[in-house]
Amino acid sequence: MPIGPARMPIMDHLGELRRRLTIIVVSLLTVAVIVYFATPTLIDLMIDQIKEAMRGGDLYVLTALGGFTIRFKVAMFFSMIICTPIIIWEIMAFILPALKPKERKWVVPTVAALVALFFIGMIFCYYVIQPAAFGWLLDQSFEFAQNMADAEDYLNIYMLLEIGFGIAFELPLVIFYLSILHIVPYKTFRAQWRYIYVGLMVLSAVVTPDASPVTMLLMFAALIGLYEIALAIARNVIVARDGKQALKWSREDYENAELDKL
Template identity: 75%
Template structure:
């Protein structure tokens, strides 16, 4: 990865940023054009987990421009996924010069964890959430009327759910770094678990775009599991690095220990 010098004139930094943004935009555009021709097969793949909820009815497009708009959105969605390594590569190349050698050692594992958690969130959503969410939503209509399976509406919700779960699954990384850096002491996470669980419930309601209690509760359960897993890993590292007493440190205790 080409890394520029840490100190550069402002316009050189802007030129570097423009160059990297250009690479990202061109890559997204090229991949999106290629993926566009495969969108019918990709849409079939997207609809696979919710076919049962459709009750055998096909998707419907209600406008002349609708087909192109849908295929364009889907191609951009998959282009963003395919090009994510390039995006990360260019972002890292821009910011790494500002980091110390010690800080740079954390970059690769952090980025790898971010990508893995985002992928895990999307996979979890695809196999567990999509069918439950759409099944509940469509059943609300069939309780009193017939359902028109609007393709754009269905695919928009599908993509928002995938992105929402991918972003929400970054929570363990945030909790992990807050804990091991004692920005929020480990003991605080443990003492305030009731408030944190309520906060996770609110986050689940905000991130899920479909207003389905089924989706919200499934995300809430997943976030609790991820939260507890992140604290377990943070506990192990804190004990291994600073000893068991460090679990009760405040931020001031951590800073004092760093000076000693």
């Protein structure tokens, strides 16, 4: 897809933004219309991991409009998943002109990593989080009430969890770039780990929609692991590119070093 020039008047930038948003919206709606007809099969796939927790395996629609509403939401959810590469690429392509020529070489690997991490987060949620989260939530009323599996309620929680984990798993890439571009010095990430861990705990509580401590703790553990992996990779890149002393550099130090190389 074409990339706009680096310098444009503000109205041209807004026109470029509108064009890329239009591509995203049209792609989402087109795919959603196609996917709508396959939603019954997709819903069966969605609840496959939580059937045991449901103890009956059947979903109930409680309103006349409920069936259409649910199928539309599910169609849009899977449309977003299918169009994820397009969405990420259009966002990156809008930002690309602002990058320096040598920074542009990172765009394609970055898009690939963003897409991969998003899907890894959703797969992790599907196989690990969904059974544990729904199992814990439904057990809370097991001793005094019988759960009726309201399809809209269950699928809303399911989709929010999947999207939340998909987005949360982008964290390593953010940490990686903040480190290697020295926007936040690597040493700062290492020295302030206690505060960062608390921040990750708060993020886990905000992103998880079901208010379940089980879900929150599982996400917290996953984010810590991803954070440490991202820092380890960033450290290797910084040392290999600029030397061990660069682990303490600020953004200004990095830019001065780049000027010295010219």
